[in-house]
Each structure stands twice: as C-alpha cells, then as structure tokens.
Amino acid sequence: MSTVFASVSVSLDGFVAGPDAGPRNPLGDGGSKMHRWVFDLEAWRERQGVESGERIRDNEIVKEEFDRAGAYVMGRRMFDEGEVAWADPPPFRAPVFVLTHNSREPWGRKGGTTFEFVTDGPVSAVEQAREAADGKDVRVSGGAAAVRQRLEAGLLDELEVHIAPVVLGAGTRLFDGPLAGGSRLEPDRVVDSPAVTHVRYRVLR
Amino acid sequence: MSTVFASVSVSLDGFVAGPDAGPRNPLGDGGSKMHRWVFDLEAWRERQGVESGERIRDNEIVKEEFDRAGAYVMGRRMFDEGEVAWADPPPFRAPVFVLTHNSREPWGRKGGTTFEFVTDGPVSAVEQAREAADGKDVRVSGGAAAVRQRLEAGLLDELEVHIAPVVLGAGTRLFDGPLAGGSRLEPDRVVDSPAVTHVRYRVLR
Numbered sequence: 001m002s003t004v005f006a007s008v009s010v011s012l013d014g015f016v017a018g019p020d021a022g023p024r025n026p027l028g029d030g031g032s033k034m035h036r037w038v039f040d041l042e043a044w045r046e047r048q049g050v051e052s053g054e055r056i057r058d059n060e061i062v063k064e065e066f067d068r069a070g071a072y073v074m075g076r077r078m079f080d081e082g083e084v085a086w087a088d089p090p091p092f093r094a095p096v097f098v099l100t101h102n103s104r105e106p107w108g109r110k111g112g113t114t115f116e117f118v119t120d121g122p123v124s125a126v127e128q129a130r131e132a133a134d135g136k137d138v139r140v141s142g143g144a145a146a147v148r149q150r151l152e153a154g155l156l157d158e159l160e161v162h163i164a165p166v167v168l169g170a171g172t173r174l175f176d177g178p179l180a181g182g183s184r185l186e187p188d189r190v191v192d193s194p195a196v197t198h199v200r201y202r203v204l205r
Numbered sequence: 206m207s208t209v210f211a212s213v214s215v216s217l218d219g220f221v222a223g224p225d226a227g228p229r230n231p232l233g234d235g236g237s238k239m240h241r242w243v244f245d246l247e248a249w250r251e252r253q254g255v256e257s258g259e260r261i262r263d264n265e266i267v268k269e270e271f272d273r274a275g276a277y278v279m280g281r282r283m284f285d286e287g288e289v290a291w292a293d294p295p296p297f298r299a300p301v302f303v304l305t306h307n308s309r310e311p312w313g314r315k316g317g318t319t320f321e322f323v324t325d326g327p328v329s330a331v332e333q334a335r336e337a338a339d340g341k342d343v344r345v346s347g348g349a350a351a352v353r354q355r356l357e358a359g360l361l362d363e364l365e366v367h368i369a370p371v372v373l374g375a376g377t378r379l380f381d382g383p384l385a386g387g388s389r390l391e392p393d394r395v396v397d398s399p400a401v402t403h404v405r406y407r408v409l410r
Contacts, residue, residue, distance in 0.1 A: 012219075012390065013219050013378070013379070161217070163368075165390040165392050167380050169383030169384065175374070177374045178375065179374065184370075185217065185370040187398070192395035194391065197395055199397075
C-alpha cells in the first residue's frame with residue numbers, strides 16, 4: 001500500500017513562507033531562508049535541469065523524496081503560485097492532482113509531469129493519486145493549508161519537516177491553530193546536518 | 206569561560222506554554238503536553254525529590270543540563286509562576302538570578318538554591334551568574350520572553366529546543382516576531398527519541 005507523505009521546509013518559528021507570498025513571489029519575503037539548504041543539492045538541481053550539485057546528507061533526503069513519489073496531490077494555491085515558476089520540464093515527472101473548484105483539462109508538460117485537476121475533493125484526489133502512483137508513494141505538496149487539511153482529514157501517513165535554523169517572524173505558518181481530527185504525531189526518523197534538521201513524523205490515528 | 210545556554214520545550218508549532226498560563230497554571234492549558242517527555246526521567250525526578258525514574262536517552266540530556274548549570278538567570282514571570290509550584294528543595298540547587306524591577310532580599314531555600322533579585326538589568330544578571338557559576342555554565346531559564354530577550358541582546362551562546370511532537374494551537378510562543386539584534390542560529394547537536402527531538406543551536410553573532 002502506498003504511503004501518503006508530505007514534506008515541508010519550516011523556519012524554527014514555524015513559517016513555511018514569508019509575508020506577501022503570491023505567484024510572483026512564491027516563497028514570500030525572506031522565505032528563501034527556509035529553502036536555502038536545498039538549492040545547491042544535486043537531487044534538487046537535477047530536477048531543475050541543472051547538472052552537478054552537492055551530495056551531502058541533505059541530498060539523500062531530497063533524492064529519497066523525489067524517488068519515492070509516484071504521484072502528487074497539490075493545493076490550488078501552490079499550483080497557482082508555482083505555475084509561473086515551473087519551467088518545462090517541471091520537477092515532478094509524475095502525475096500531479098491539483099485540488100480546485102474549477103474544472104480544467106489535464107495539462108501534460110514535458111518530462112512526465114501531468115497536472116490533473118480534481119474538483120470532487122481531497123479524498124478523491126488522494127485515491128486517484130494512489131492509483132496513478134502504481135505502487136510508489138503519494139506526496140501531498142503544499143501550500144501549508146493543503147498539507148494541514150490532508151493531515152486533519154486523516155489522509156496523511158507521514159509528515160516530514162525540514163527545520164531551518166532561522167526565525168522568520170512573519171508569513172504563512174504550517175500550523176495556525178489547533179489540529180482538528182484527532183491525528184497524533186510520533187517522531188520516526190531524525191537526520192541532522194549543519195544546515196537543517198529533518199524530522200519525520202508518523203501520523204497516528 | 207562559562208557558556209550561557211537556554212533550554213526550552215516547545216510544541217511543533219512553537220508554543221512553550223498553553224493559554225492562560227499563570228501562577229496557578231504554570232504551563233498553561235494543555236501545556237504539559239510539551240513537557241510530558243521529561244516527567245518520568247530519573248534526572249528530573251531526582252531534582253523533584255522523587256527516587257527512581259527512566260534512564261533513557263532523553264534522561265542524559267536533562268541530566269547534562271542540570272549538571273552543567275552552576276547558576277541560573279530567570280525572568281520575573283517564570284519566577285512568579287514557579288514560586289508557588291517549587292516545593293522545598295527547589296530543583297536548581299544553585300544561585301538563581303531573577304530579573305525584576307522590585308528589589309528584594311536574597312531568598313535562600315533548602316538544597317542550595319538561592320534566589321537573588323537583580324534590578325540593574327540582564328547584562329548584570331548574566332555577569333553575576335557567571336561569577337557565581339564558578340567555572341560551570343549559566344542557564345537562562347524562561348519564560349519565553351526572557352529567553353528571547355537574552356538571545357536578542359547577544360547574551361546567549363547556545364539555545365537547545367526540545368521539540369515535542371504535538372500541535373498545541375494556542376498559548377505562548379517561544380518566538381512571536383522577528384528576532385532583533387542580528388544573532389543567527391546554527392544546528393550543533395541533534396538527539397532524537399520516540400518522545401521528543403532535541404536540537405541544540407549555537408548562537409552566532
């Protein structure tokens with residue numbers, strides 16, 4: 001059975017993006033601070049079409065996340081914000097099920113990424129992604145609200161947070177109130193580096 | 206030279222205490238969730254005058270924090286909230302320098318704890334604590350505002366956060382805005398257990 005996982009970079013004070021995030025500013029003001037650890041890694045750069053990069057421990061984490069994901073579920077906000085930024089070929093190389101209220105034809109991109117637009121809700125999106133993943137895992141991508149809602153709906157098996165050693169002070173929080181739905185988290189694996197602390201939680205229901 | 210360190214239990218969403226913290230409710234509503242990992246540990250229980258406790262990996266962290274602290278600097282709020290709760294002998298067994306605006310005679314307690322009330326500011330409190338620590342380290346205790354202010358003032362060399370796998374949703378945050386003063390954090394040591402993730406940051410100035 002596929003594992004449904006999410007993986008999010010956060011600041012030490014819990015922000016996933018800085019203030020004023022939007023299509024022209026997908027990480028928000030100062031938000032690149034949470035993501036800086038990833039930009040020079042080989043596994044990340046290879047997905048951006050850039051050859052050569054660092055092969056440090058953090059790289060194994062990023063490579064693992066890409067390798068295991070056979071399909072993605074994405075919130076509309078992240079799609080809207082990323083759509084402009086993701087040049088061809090986009091980094092996913094797999095079907096991406098975008099949750100939206102507006103029906104739209106599938107959008108095939110170069111390199112194996114196809115955006116499919118799902119209008120009948122997250123449970124259906126996760127089911128469709130499971131099927132498309134064909135035995136691999138399903139990654140729930142952001143935004144923060146999308147990850148939180150899948151977690152609250154009991155659709156998430158694993159949540160990995162990459163805690164960057166920065167205090168951002170303002171922006172979009174991963175958690176912005178009590179967690180509905182009664183899911184609990186249990187630390188499952190911790191990998192540390194000088195740049196970031198990777199904590200993977202198992203979701204218990 | 207003594208290291209000045211702080212050590213704080215936080216929820217995954219960054220809270221150090223739940224809502225309505227006060228003298229009769231020092232951890233706030235639900236705040237014990239962030240501290241539960243510590244209550245059964247031998248090193249903690251021994252300081253509360255209770256014999257026997259768990260000697261798991263988390264215990265070594267707590268023992269280390271007690272052993273290295275030759276003196277404490279404490280905010281007035283934590284003192285006010287703890288004063289009622291700390292039975293004789295209090296767990297510190299060392300001089301505790303309490304920052305306050307109201308001068309008060311030193312208060313010697315059983316077991317080696319003496320509360321000294323400092324009215325001339327945090328720099329003086331840290332200096333006095335260094336001297337009193339006699340080669341051991343100085344621990345900056347909470348509340349959150351006290352730790353944050355010492356960090357912003359460049360008085361802290363190390364910050365250890367014990368990240369409990371809970372989403373609290375409301376209460377007192379360790380960080381509640383941008384960090385003044387330009388200090389940066391660098392992960393220095395990570396120790397994990399099934400109950401909590403201990404991340405120690407070096408403070409770079």
